[in-house]
Amino acid sequence: MGHPITKSNPRAYPSEVQGQLKDGRNYLLRSLEPSEETELTKLVEIYRSVYRELGEEWSQENATRLLEDLFSGNDLVAFIEGEIAGAICLGTKYTFEGKAIEGKEFFVSQPEQHSGIGTVLFDAALERAQISEPDAKTFTLITFEGSGHAREYYNKLGFEKDDRLVVMDAKLNVVREGLKTRIGESTRR
Numbered sequence: 001m002g003h004p005i006t007k008s009n010p011r012a013y014p015s016e017v018q019g020q021l022k023d024g025r026n027y028l029l030r031s032l033e034p035s036e037e038t039e040l041t042k043l044v045e046i047y048r049s050v051y052r053e054l055g056e057e058w059s060q061e062n063a064t065r066l067l068e069d070l071f072s073g074n075d076l077v078a079f080i081e082g083e084i085a086g087a088i089c090l091g092t093k094y095t096f097e098g099k100a101i102e103g104k105e106f107f108v109s110q111p112e113q114h115s116g117i118g119t120v121l122f123d124a125a126l127e128r129a130q131i132s133e134p135d136a137k138t139f140t141l142i143t144f145e146g147s148g149h150a151r152e153y154y155n156k157l158g159f160e161k162d163d164r165l166v167v168m169d170a171k172l173n174v175v176r177e178g179l180k181t182r183i184g185e186s187t188r189r
Contacts, residue, residue, distance in 0.1 A: 015030060015031070016028060016029065016030040017029040017030070017124050019120065021080070021115060021116050021117060021120070022116055023115065023116075025080050025081050025115075026080070026081055027078060027079060027080050027085070027117060027120060028078075028079040028082075029076045029077070029078055029079075029120070029121060029124050030076065030077060030079075031071075031075055031076060031077065032071040032075055032077050032087070039077065039084060040064065040067060040068070040071070041064075042084045043067055043077065043084060043087055044060060044063045044064050044067060046084065046085075046086065046087075046107060046108075046109045047063050047066075047067060047105075047107055048060070048063050049109070049110060050107045050108070050109070050110065051107075053110070054144050054146070054147055055146075066105075067087075067105075070089040070104055070105055071087075071089060074089060074090050074091055074129075075087060075088065075089040075090075075125075076088050076121055076124055076125045076128070078108070078112075078117050078118075078120070078121045080112060080115070080117060084109070085108060085109050085112040085115075085117050086106075086107055086108035086109055086112060086117060086118060086121060087105070087106075087107060087121075088103070088105065088106045088107075088121050088122060088125045089103075089104040089105045089106075090102065090103060090104060090125055090126075090129050091104050092129075092133050092136060093140070095138065095140070097137060097138055098135065098136075098137055098138075099133060099135045099136045099137065100136055100137070100138040100139060100140050101126065101129045101130075101133065101136045101138070101139045101140070102139075102140050102141070103139065103140065103141030103142075106118075106121075106122065106141070108121070113149070118153070122157075126139070139159075141154070141159070142167060
């Protein structure tokens with residue numbers, strides 16, 4: 001499990017970053033405010049919409065819990081002209097190569113995909129992570145096999161598919177049954 005990105009570095013990253021997209025619209029990047037229930041609600045709405053397009057039907061409750069867990073100071077939320085456009089959550093973990101930045105979630109609302117806000121958001125989050133974790137040498141993330149746009153985007157940034165890894169999942173009751181069978185096989189004499 002990754003660790004939150006610390007804020008102990010004296011060269012602290014600014015709490016807000018403002019700029020202008022190529023189309024002239026203004027953007028603001030900042031961490032999610034814990035007291036801003038409406039911001040979290042809007043992020044949950046965007047998250048559910050983006051992942052629905054990828055075939056995942058997230059309930060309001062599960063998406064809210066996920067984002068509440070992830071947004072703990074190592075996040076940035078993007079606003080365009082005052083409206084939430086997306087977010088990124090990073091952490092750190094150790095690999096055999098040393099410390100790595102870990103992409104936990106990164107999503108941009110469908111109307112704002114291809115606007116440039118995702119690249120601005122990713123760049124700012126990575127810069128902030130490198131200030132907080134100067135020893136990190138690699139960046140790891142997981143994306144969907146069938147998400148052509150996301151995979152193409154990550155490839156353009158220099159990411160490569162790691163064919164050594166396979167993501168696996170199973171229903172808990174299926175795993176429990178499998179364990180019962182294995183335990184039974186292991187203990188018979």
